[in-house]
Amino acid sequence: MGYIKSISGPIVKVQLTGEAVSLFELSYVGDSGLIGEVIDINTDEAVVQVYEDTEGLKLKEPVAFTGSMLEATLGPGLLGNIFDGIQRPLPVIGERIIKGEKHFPLDRERLWHFKPTVKEGEQIKKGTVLGFVEEGSFQHKIISDVEGTAEYVAPEGKYTVEDTVVKLPDVEIKLHTRHPVRIPRAFKNRLPLDIPMVTGQRVIDFLFPIAKGGTASIPGGFGTGKTILQQTLAKWSDADIIVYIGCGERGNEMTEVLEEFPQLKDPRTGRNLIERTVLIANTSDMPVSAREASIYLGITIAEYYRDMGYHVALMADSTSRWAEAMREISARLNQLPVEEGFPADLSAKIASIYERAGYVETLSGDRGSLTIIGAVSPPGGDFSEPVTRHTRRFTSVFWALDRELASARFYPAVNYMLSYSSYTDTVKQWWENLDPEWSSLRQWMVSVLQEDDRLQRIVKLLGIQALPEEQKLTVETAYLIKEIFLQQNAFDPVDAYSPPEKQIMIARLLKMIYQQWEKALKEKGIPVSVLKEQPVIREVVQSKYQKTDYTKLIKKVSEVYQNLIVSYGE
Structure with missing residues (x-):
């Protein structure tokens, strides 16, 4: 036991009067029994981080310690449910959360x-x-x-x-069972990350794939589409179960999620998507300290289903808000700030989240995975700020969202020059089992986009007419890649999801067009302006919005350009 000695926002210092307490011990603060967690201990004083609003707390009010850590309640009934950061069921609570009120999550x-x-x-x-x-x-x-x-x-x-x-x-x-949220659940062995998590998003699956059990970060400034991309991944990825955490996000965004998810249809089963989803809502107007708890709660629930042999994808939107909460709490504790005011253990805290991802053999002998995808909101879109930089260190996929692309209504606004994936080699075998040419197609596409990026500096200064025909060929091919392959309409019933087989066929089609253009230019000197204006190109552009037989389309495009090469100049 103890009593309140001082109050500073969510930080309460407690004078200890009874037995010793332990670090991260769950506590009930004040007459209302606000839920908190011990984060620092001195000789006769403990510092408690309170996960609820501390307005109205008074000095000398009692503090009780439970002897256990903050735990997640795990059992049937989690799927389809909506919780706050400390696992209070929001549908049961209703519109207003009463401070100190205890609710059994299930x-x-x-x-x-x-x-x-x-x-x-x-x-x-x-x-x-x-x-x-x-x-x-x-x-x-x-x-x-x-x-x-x-x-x-x-x-x-x-x-x-x-x-x-x-x-x-x-x-x-x-x-049901209970498990401390800060302690990872046990498993037998880690397994190689060699199976891609198919998302149906071409720029991700084909160019910057993520493996099941992998980690990814989605950095991007305001309005670049982080939330929409995460919702798209939640809907279309081939994960069995989705855990979606709204960590410190704006209330209107979380309201959209809470309203739309129950209405969305699962494209795989035809049932409601919410039936395989757990939502954790912790909006920006809720106590900042609960943001940290919401992340660990979500990961613990995800590990619980992973241990059953399921593939689980966890979406955290956004870890920057969580880091900002740590900065505020650190300041109230008078800890020495480091870069941009963040605490010295920022890097370790970020690592503790992403290290819990993995593809594992469970204690029961099953195989399950936990894939963690975290959105980052760097102020002003500055990717060099501490949260983005440290997140980049501990994630293997970096999907950088670009403000210019988003402003041009180019979605997903993934900057293909800044993004990367460390899983390209590990998932290579899976893709090549599907099509042996995957690696060569991907490498060709990357090289065209890289060369185009270099040429765009000239184009912006002098216009495309300043380029020789060979370079115009590269620029126009890159335009087709961006228009047909990289850009994807999340609201189009056909284009919203692109299966791996379709992705490969579109890539084959684009490479074949490039080869035909190159042949026409070398053999007959046909200008690129003539090649790109052929009516069949419009058909190619529209093909992704239709149920297209790409084998026939590839044959048709080849015949059009073969005939053009033969007849040109006659």
């Missing part, structure tokens, strides 16, 4: 059909699958995190999350 009354897979007398180990519960279209595995001999196993039937389904000598296992 529905205590709902009955779940449990099918046991163990028998009485059986030896239970950590990772043993005790039984299954049908959660929507998913098979929710009840996995033991303790060891012992099963003295009792509940027969198949309907149970609440509070009911005991397996009893060991020293513990009763219920349909």
Whole structure:
């Protein structure tokens, strides 16, 4: 026990009067019992970070320590639910959160059909699958995190999350469990990251792929489309389960997410997308300290489903707001600021998030992955600021969003010159099993875009007419790549999602056009202006919005230019 000694925003100093407390211990602050966490301990004083609004707190009010860390409640009923940063269920709370109010995150009354897979007398180990519960279209595995001999196993039937389904000598296992949010869940082994997470976005899958179990950052200034891109990835990626965290985002953006997600149809199953999604809402007007908790809460929930053998994608929007909260708390603690006022452990905190991603063999022998994609909001679009720079160190994919592209209504506004992926070589085998020419097609496209970027400096100064025909060929080909391949309409029913097979066929088509143009230029000296004005090019541009047979289109384009080469000048 203790009592409040001083209050500074979310930071409360507590005079200790009872037994010693431990770091990150959960505490209840004041007469209202506000939820907090111990973040610093001195001889007879503890510093508590309060996750709720501290207005109205008074000195000398009591502080109780629970003896346990901040934990996530894990069990059937997480999918389709919406929580705040400390896992209070927002649909249950309603429009207004009452300070200090405690809510059990899951529905205590709902009955779940449990099918046991163990028998009485059986030896239970950590990772043993005790039984299954049908959660929507998913098979929710009840996995033991303790060891012992099963003295009792509940027969198949309907149970609440509070009911005991397996009893060991020293513990009763219920349909739900709890796990400290700051401690990663255990697994057997890490596995190679060699399977791409297919997003259906051509610029990502083809040029800058992310592997299942990988990490990615989406830096971009205001209005560059970070939130839309993350929502698009949530909808179209081939992850089994989505955990979406709105960390310190504007209230209107989170309102759109909360209103739109329940209405979105899952393109894979035809059911509501929300059925395989967990939403965590922590808007900018909520207490800043809860932003940190929301990130760790989301990761713990994602790891829980990963341990069942599912592929989970976690979207954090945005980690910059979380870092700003750390800066404010650090200032209130009078800690020595480092670059731009951020605390000295900023780099370590960012690493602690992204290091929990991975493709693993679980304790139960399944294979599951947790892919973490974090949006970063650098002030003024400055990618050299500390949060973006440190995030870049600990993520293997960098999808840099460009303000100029966004202003030109070019979406996704991924700057193909600044972006990169470290997974290109690891997922190469998967793509080449699909098409042996993937690597050569990708390399060709990258080289054309790089050469075009160099030539654009001349074009902007003197115009394209100042270039020789060979360079005009590069510039016009790059224009087609950008227009047909890189630009993608998230709201078009056909173009919103581009499967890998379609991506390869479009790339083949573009390379074939380049080769035909190059042949026409070398053999007959046909100007690029004539080549690009052929009516078939308009058909090519429109093809991505239609259900196109690309084999036939490639043949048609080839015939058009073969005939042009033969007949030109006659």
